Amino acid sequence: LLPLMMGSMDMIFPRLNNLSFWFMPASLYMLLSSMFIENGSGTGWTLYPPLSSYNGHSGPAVDMSLFALHLAGASSIGGSINFLTSIKNLPVEGMRGERMVLFIWSMTVTAVLLVVSLPVLAGGITM
Template sequence: VWGGLFGASLSLMIRMQVGHPGAVFLKSDWFYNVVVTTHALMMIFFAVMPILIGAFGNWLIPLLVGGKDMIYPRMNNLSYWLSPNALYLLMLSFSTDKGVGAGWTIYPPLSVYPYHSGPSMDVLIVSLHLAGLSSLVGAINFASTNKNMPVLEMKGERAELYVLSISVTAV
């Protein structure tokens, strides 16, 4: 929920800046680039992955493959404990020092400086590693659920398309 609210507020700031050409809502290009990069990282690690992989993965995938006793597997608990910490560090990198976000990770033409230094960069790197580890743990959970939990009569070609697409995504 907090990730969604934070991402939505960043999206509104971007829309207000882009929606009025020539108007300077955010006052500086550097701050605009910080907002764009933070919003992109929010969408990838705290919206797309948790909603498609985490939320549906906790209950929908085990139901689709017939593993009703695996609806809330233990490994996803580790995945979810890492996500809030990564989100906190991402918000901290947004506000530490000059903030990270000349677009170096998402869209290189936005870059103003060829490199970044300082504590905001270190905090962002740790945040991305925690978010990536969270996604990796979720992917391992998916792979093990899809491999171990289908009913005996269900062959790979009879699985639902959503289960197959998540399996390909997780691998």
């Protein structure tokens, strides 16, 4: 939808777009299959309990669910980088700045926020 709104045929990095798309189902599969390893991850839907201490439910299921979250974050970062570079480089001549559709502006803000915040969150769940 984004390239069509900018008057382009495709994104700047179509392979990165494809890779980030296929990381998401792999992440979902890993997150769901972590329930069946040993006793499951035991963290609930918020992943709030301590994930790496003995007070929490540490083990390979938690490690697998954390890796699934890292994979989902990598998918979002890849898609965001692709959106940002496509928005910056693809619009036709008359579609710069205030002439862009509001959806493209909102995707730009969302992509910038994801690129800035997801590495910090990934570092937080790794600790």
